[in-house]
Amino acid sequence: MGAEVLFAIDTIPERLAKAKQFGAIPLNASLTDVKEQILSSTRGRGADAVMEVVGSEQTLKLAIDILRPGGTISSVGVHTAKYFAFSPGEAYDKNLIYKSGRCPAHYYAEKLLMEELPQRYAIEDIITHTFPLADGARAYDVFDRKLDNCIKAVLVT
Known part of the structure; x- marks a missing residue:
């Protein structure tokens, strides 16, 4: 920043x-x-x-x-x-x-996640939970209710 x-x-x-x-x-x-x-x-x-x-x-x-x-x-x-x-x-x-205003997140996501942030930070340090794509609703619930000390949840295919 x-x-x-x-x-x-x-x-x-x-x-x-x-x-x-x-x-x-x-x-x-x-x-x-x-x-x-x-x-x-x-x-x-x-x-x-x-x-x-x-x-x-x-x-x-x-x-x-x-x-x-x-x-x-x-x-x-x-x-x-x-x-x-x-x-x-x-x-x-x-x-x-x-x-x-709305952020064009899709536009920035790949550049930030793949190029910029990994040079400065270990992104995996903030990802506390991973879920299969099919469990998206459950992942959101865990994140939203901060269950199991969830900081960031990621859906994987």
């Missing part, structure tokens, strides 16, 4: 442990005041960029709260709320750059 300091925010200890393995500073949102921690770590400035991947009102509000003025929020979580978690005034006061 090119970040000098990378914070990983989650409530699942196994995911935070993996994030730490990959060099991020883990922050457990259920145990830590994330906003206070990030503002303290950045001497009150806030994060230059925030990637919001959950799609909830709470995580989008946290994103703007921890962002520095003039910073960028890239929101790839699927939002279903009728309204934004922040007001136009908050966006204006922060001089917010907000990016959202």
Whole structure:
């Protein structure tokens, strides 16, 4: 990502442990005041960029709260709320750059998974479960309910 300091925010200890393995500073949102921690770590400035991947009102509000003025929020979580978690005034006061939209995942998947990421990371370190393609529904259930400490599940043919 090119970040000098990378914070990983989650409530699942196994995911935070993996994030730490990959060099991020883990922050457990259920145990830590994330906003206070990030503002303290950045001497009150806030994060230059925030990637919001959950799609909830709470995580989008946290994103703007921890962002520095003039910073960028890239929101790839699927939002279903009728309204934004922040007001136009908050966006204006922060001089917010907000990016959202569908990712052309198929376009990037092969390049990222086969070329880019393996040069930097051992991808298999985040894959905790594999399932045959025919068990796709079960795989999603295990991932969705975080059964057996599932971080990422992969379907194989």
